[in-house]
Amino acid sequence: MKIWIDADGCPVVDLTIRLSRGYEVFLVCDTAHQFNRAGATTITIGQGHDAVDFAIVNRMAPGDIVVTQDYGLAALALARKGQAIDQNGRVFTNENIDFLLHTRHVGQEIRRAGGRTKGPKKRTRQExxxxxxxFSRLLTEKTD
Incomplete structure:
Protein backbone atom coordinates (compact mmCIF):
# COMPACT_ATOMS: atom_id res chain seq x y z
CA MET A 1 0.00 0.00 0.00
CA LYS A 2 1.17 3.50 -0.88
CA ILE A 3 0.08 6.91 0.32
CA TRP A 4 -0.55 9.56 -2.35
CA ILE A 5 -0.85 13.20 -1.29
CA ASP A 6 -2.46 15.74 -3.60
CA ALA A 7 0.07 18.20 -2.25
CA ASP A 8 -1.04 21.43 -3.93
CA GLY A 9 -2.58 23.38 -1.06
CA CYS A 10 -2.70 20.39 1.30
CA PRO A 11 -2.41 21.52 4.94
CA VAL A 12 -1.61 18.04 6.30
CA VAL A 13 1.47 17.09 4.27
CA ASP A 14 3.83 16.93 7.24
CA LEU A 15 1.26 15.26 9.49
CA THR A 16 0.53 12.61 6.85
CA ILE A 17 4.23 11.84 6.40
CA ARG A 18 4.70 11.53 10.15
CA LEU A 19 1.74 9.15 10.50
CA SER A 20 2.77 7.08 7.47
CA ARG A 21 5.98 5.61 8.86
CA GLY A 22 6.65 2.30 7.17
CA TYR A 23 4.68 3.17 4.03
CA GLU A 24 5.80 4.71 0.77
CA VAL A 25 4.54 8.29 0.59
CA PHE A 26 4.34 10.33 -2.60
CA LEU A 27 3.77 14.07 -2.75
CA VAL A 28 2.32 14.93 -6.14
CA CYS A 29 2.28 18.59 -7.13
CA ASP A 30 2.50 20.76 -10.20
CA THR A 31 5.42 22.94 -11.21
CA ALA A 32 3.96 25.95 -9.37
CA HIS A 33 4.76 24.25 -6.05
CA GLN A 34 8.00 22.97 -4.61
CA PHE A 35 8.04 20.17 -2.05
CA ASN A 36 11.00 18.39 -0.59
CA ARG A 37 10.17 16.46 2.56
CA ALA A 38 12.11 13.74 4.31
CA GLY A 39 10.08 10.54 4.32
CA ALA A 40 8.35 11.19 1.00
CA THR A 41 9.09 11.10 -2.70
CA THR A 42 8.04 14.19 -4.62
CA ILE A 43 6.58 13.82 -8.10
CA THR A 44 6.26 17.09 -9.99
CA ILE A 45 3.77 17.23 -12.84
CA GLY A 46 3.44 19.90 -15.51
CA GLN A 47 0.71 22.42 -14.94
CA GLY A 48 -2.64 21.68 -16.48
CA HIS A 49 -6.25 21.27 -15.49
CA ASP A 50 -6.45 18.20 -13.22
CA ALA A 51 -2.94 17.10 -14.26
CA VAL A 52 -1.98 16.19 -10.69
CA ASP A 53 -5.24 14.30 -10.19
CA PHE A 54 -4.71 12.18 -13.29
CA ALA A 55 -1.06 11.58 -12.38
CA ILE A 56 -2.12 10.17 -9.01
CA VAL A 57 -4.92 8.03 -10.43
CA ASN A 58 -2.68 6.62 -13.15
CA ARG A 59 0.01 5.65 -10.63
CA MET A 60 -2.08 4.36 -7.74
CA ALA A 61 -3.06 0.75 -7.16
CA PRO A 62 -6.07 -0.81 -5.46
CA GLY A 63 -5.72 -0.43 -1.71
CA ASP A 64 -3.66 2.76 -1.87
CA ILE A 65 -4.74 5.81 0.14
CA VAL A 66 -5.13 9.25 -1.45
CA VAL A 67 -5.11 12.39 0.70
CA THR A 68 -7.02 15.11 -1.14
CA GLN A 69 -9.57 17.84 -0.70
CA ASP A 70 -10.69 17.37 -4.32
CA TYR A 71 -13.97 15.46 -4.59
CA GLY A 72 -13.27 14.58 -8.22
CA LEU A 73 -9.93 12.96 -7.37
CA ALA A 74 -11.55 11.17 -4.43
CA ALA A 75 -14.19 9.73 -6.77
CA LEU A 76 -11.51 8.54 -9.19
CA ALA A 77 -9.52 6.96 -6.35
CA LEU A 78 -12.62 5.10 -5.16
CA ALA A 79 -13.26 3.89 -8.71
CA ARG A 80 -9.72 2.49 -8.74
CA LYS A 81 -10.51 0.57 -5.51
CA GLY A 82 -8.41 2.92 -3.42
CA GLN A 83 -9.32 4.88 -0.33
CA ALA A 84 -9.51 8.65 -0.08
CA ILE A 85 -9.52 11.02 2.87
CA ASP A 86 -9.66 14.79 3.06
CA GLN A 87 -7.55 17.15 5.15
CA ASN A 88 -10.18 17.22 7.91
CA GLY A 89 -10.42 13.46 8.32
CA ARG A 90 -13.52 12.82 6.23
CA VAL A 91 -13.16 9.43 4.58
CA PHE A 92 -14.70 9.42 1.13
CA THR A 93 -16.89 6.41 0.41
CA ASN A 94 -19.11 5.15 -2.36
CA GLU A 95 -22.00 6.15 -0.10
CA ASN A 96 -21.05 9.84 0.30
CA ILE A 97 -19.16 10.76 -2.88
CA ASP A 98 -22.19 11.33 -5.12
CA PHE A 99 -23.69 13.82 -2.67
CA LEU A 100 -20.35 15.63 -2.33
CA LEU A 101 -19.90 15.84 -6.10
CA HIS A 102 -23.45 17.19 -6.43
CA THR A 103 -22.75 19.80 -3.74
CA ARG A 104 -19.60 20.86 -5.61
CA HIS A 105 -21.59 21.15 -8.84
CA VAL A 106 -24.26 23.32 -7.20
CA GLY A 107 -21.56 25.62 -5.81
CA GLN A 108 -20.00 25.94 -9.26
CA GLU A 109 -23.38 26.84 -10.75
CA ILE A 110 -23.94 29.52 -8.10
CA ARG A 111 -20.52 31.05 -8.80
CA ARG A 112 -21.06 30.94 -12.58
CA ALA A 113 -24.31 32.84 -12.09
CA GLY A 114 -22.43 35.56 -10.22
CA GLY A 115 -23.21 34.36 -6.72
CA ARG A 116 -20.73 33.86 -3.95
CA THR A 117 -20.04 30.87 -1.78
CA LYS A 118 -18.09 30.77 1.47
CA GLY A 119 -14.37 30.14 1.29
CA PRO A 120 -12.49 27.88 3.65
CA LYS A 121 -12.27 28.76 7.33
CA LYS A 122 -8.99 29.11 9.18
CA ARG A 123 -7.60 25.66 10.00
CA THR A 124 -8.03 24.50 13.59
CA ARG A 125 -6.15 22.06 15.80
CA GLN A 126 -9.36 20.03 16.05
CA GLU A 127 -9.27 19.50 12.28
CA PHE A 135 -6.02 8.56 8.88
CA SER A 136 -4.60 6.37 11.64
CA ARG A 137 -7.79 4.29 11.55
CA LEU A 138 -7.41 3.83 7.77
CA LEU A 139 -3.83 2.64 8.24
CA THR A 140 -4.87 0.26 11.01
CA GLU A 141 -7.67 -1.20 8.89
CA LYS A 142 -5.18 -1.81 6.07
CA THR A 143 -2.81 -3.76 8.33
CA ASP A 144 -5.48 -5.93 9.99
Missing part, protein backbone atom coordinates in the same frame (compact mmCIF):
# COMPACT_ATOMS: atom_id res chain seq x y z
CA UNK A 128 -5.69 18.23 12.55
CA UNK A 129 -6.75 15.90 15.38
CA UNK A 130 -9.72 14.64 13.34
CA UNK A 131 -7.46 13.97 10.37
CA UNK A 132 -4.92 12.17 12.54
CA UNK A 133 -7.60 9.95 14.08
CA UNK A 134 -9.28 9.06 10.76
Missing amino acids: DASFEQS
Whole structure:
Protein backbone atom coordinates (compact mmCIF):
# COMPACT_ATOMS: atom_id res chain seq x y z
CA MET A 1 0.00 0.00 0.00
CA LYS A 2 1.17 3.50 -0.88
CA ILE A 3 0.08 6.91 0.32
CA TRP A 4 -0.55 9.56 -2.35
CA ILE A 5 -0.85 13.20 -1.29
CA ASP A 6 -2.46 15.74 -3.60
CA ALA A 7 0.07 18.20 -2.25
CA ASP A 8 -1.04 21.43 -3.93
CA GLY A 9 -2.58 23.38 -1.06
CA CYS A 10 -2.70 20.39 1.30
CA PRO A 11 -2.41 21.52 4.94
CA VAL A 12 -1.61 18.04 6.30
CA VAL A 13 1.47 17.09 4.27
CA ASP A 14 3.83 16.93 7.24
CA LEU A 15 1.26 15.26 9.49
CA THR A 16 0.53 12.61 6.85
CA ILE A 17 4.23 11.84 6.40
CA ARG A 18 4.70 11.53 10.15
CA LEU A 19 1.74 9.15 10.50
CA SER A 20 2.77 7.08 7.47
CA ARG A 21 5.98 5.61 8.86
CA GLY A 22 6.65 2.30 7.17
CA TYR A 23 4.68 3.17 4.03
CA GLU A 24 5.80 4.71 0.77
CA VAL A 25 4.54 8.29 0.59
CA PHE A 26 4.34 10.33 -2.60
CA LEU A 27 3.77 14.07 -2.75
CA VAL A 28 2.32 14.93 -6.14
CA CYS A 29 2.28 18.59 -7.13
CA ASP A 30 2.50 20.76 -10.20
CA THR A 31 5.42 22.94 -11.21
CA ALA A 32 3.96 25.95 -9.37
CA HIS A 33 4.76 24.25 -6.05
CA GLN A 34 8.00 22.97 -4.61
CA PHE A 35 8.04 20.17 -2.05
CA ASN A 36 11.00 18.39 -0.59
CA ARG A 37 10.17 16.46 2.56
CA ALA A 38 12.11 13.74 4.31
CA GLY A 39 10.08 10.54 4.32
CA ALA A 40 8.35 11.19 1.00
CA THR A 41 9.09 11.10 -2.70
CA THR A 42 8.04 14.19 -4.62
CA ILE A 43 6.58 13.82 -8.10
CA THR A 44 6.26 17.09 -9.99
CA ILE A 45 3.77 17.23 -12.84
CA GLY A 46 3.44 19.90 -15.51
CA GLN A 47 0.71 22.42 -14.94
CA GLY A 48 -2.64 21.68 -16.48
CA HIS A 49 -6.25 21.27 -15.49
CA ASP A 50 -6.45 18.20 -13.22
CA ALA A 51 -2.94 17.10 -14.26
CA VAL A 52 -1.98 16.19 -10.69
CA ASP A 53 -5.24 14.30 -10.19
CA PHE A 54 -4.71 12.18 -13.29
CA ALA A 55 -1.06 11.58 -12.38
CA ILE A 56 -2.12 10.17 -9.01
CA VAL A 57 -4.92 8.03 -10.43
CA ASN A 58 -2.68 6.62 -13.15
CA ARG A 59 0.01 5.65 -10.63
CA MET A 60 -2.08 4.36 -7.74
CA ALA A 61 -3.06 0.75 -7.16
CA PRO A 62 -6.07 -0.81 -5.46
CA GLY A 63 -5.72 -0.43 -1.71
CA ASP A 64 -3.66 2.76 -1.87
CA ILE A 65 -4.74 5.81 0.14
CA VAL A 66 -5.13 9.25 -1.45
CA VAL A 67 -5.11 12.39 0.70
CA THR A 68 -7.02 15.11 -1.14
CA GLN A 69 -9.57 17.84 -0.70
CA ASP A 70 -10.69 17.37 -4.32
CA TYR A 71 -13.97 15.46 -4.59
CA GLY A 72 -13.27 14.58 -8.22
CA LEU A 73 -9.93 12.96 -7.37
CA ALA A 74 -11.55 11.17 -4.43
CA ALA A 75 -14.19 9.73 -6.77
CA LEU A 76 -11.51 8.54 -9.19
CA ALA A 77 -9.52 6.96 -6.35
CA LEU A 78 -12.62 5.10 -5.16
CA ALA A 79 -13.26 3.89 -8.71
CA ARG A 80 -9.72 2.49 -8.74
CA LYS A 81 -10.51 0.57 -5.51
CA GLY A 82 -8.41 2.92 -3.42
CA GLN A 83 -9.32 4.88 -0.33
CA ALA A 84 -9.51 8.65 -0.08
CA ILE A 85 -9.52 11.02 2.87
CA ASP A 86 -9.66 14.79 3.06
CA GLN A 87 -7.55 17.15 5.15
CA ASN A 88 -10.18 17.22 7.91
CA GLY A 89 -10.42 13.46 8.32
CA ARG A 90 -13.52 12.82 6.23
CA VAL A 91 -13.16 9.43 4.58
CA PHE A 92 -14.70 9.42 1.13
CA THR A 93 -16.89 6.41 0.41
CA ASN A 94 -19.11 5.15 -2.36
CA GLU A 95 -22.00 6.15 -0.10
CA ASN A 96 -21.05 9.84 0.30
CA ILE A 97 -19.16 10.76 -2.88
CA ASP A 98 -22.19 11.33 -5.12
CA PHE A 99 -23.69 13.82 -2.67
CA LEU A 100 -20.35 15.63 -2.33
CA LEU A 101 -19.90 15.84 -6.10
CA HIS A 102 -23.45 17.19 -6.43
CA THR A 103 -22.75 19.80 -3.74
CA ARG A 104 -19.60 20.86 -5.61
CA HIS A 105 -21.59 21.15 -8.84
CA VAL A 106 -24.26 23.32 -7.20
CA GLY A 107 -21.56 25.62 -5.81
CA GLN A 108 -20.00 25.94 -9.26
CA GLU A 109 -23.38 26.84 -10.75
CA ILE A 110 -23.94 29.52 -8.10
CA ARG A 111 -20.52 31.05 -8.80
CA ARG A 112 -21.06 30.94 -12.58
CA ALA A 113 -24.31 32.84 -12.09
CA GLY A 114 -22.43 35.56 -10.22
CA GLY A 115 -23.21 34.36 -6.72
CA ARG A 116 -20.73 33.86 -3.95
CA THR A 117 -20.04 30.87 -1.78
CA LYS A 118 -18.09 30.77 1.47
CA GLY A 119 -14.37 30.14 1.29
CA PRO A 120 -12.49 27.88 3.65
CA LYS A 121 -12.27 28.76 7.33
CA LYS A 122 -8.99 29.11 9.18
CA ARG A 123 -7.60 25.66 10.00
CA THR A 124 -8.03 24.50 13.59
CA ARG A 125 -6.15 22.06 15.80
CA GLN A 126 -9.36 20.03 16.05
CA GLU A 127 -9.27 19.50 12.28
CA ASP A 128 -5.69 18.23 12.55
CA ALA A 129 -6.75 15.90 15.38
CA SER A 130 -9.72 14.64 13.34
CA PHE A 131 -7.46 13.97 10.37
CA GLU A 132 -4.92 12.17 12.54
CA GLN A 133 -7.60 9.95 14.08
CA SER A 134 -9.28 9.06 10.76
CA PHE A 135 -6.02 8.56 8.88
CA SER A 136 -4.60 6.37 11.64
CA ARG A 137 -7.79 4.29 11.55
CA LEU A 138 -7.41 3.83 7.77
CA LEU A 139 -3.83 2.64 8.24
CA THR A 140 -4.87 0.26 11.01
CA GLU A 141 -7.67 -1.20 8.89
CA LYS A 142 -5.18 -1.81 6.07
CA THR A 143 -2.81 -3.76 8.33
CA ASP A 144 -5.48 -5.93 9.99
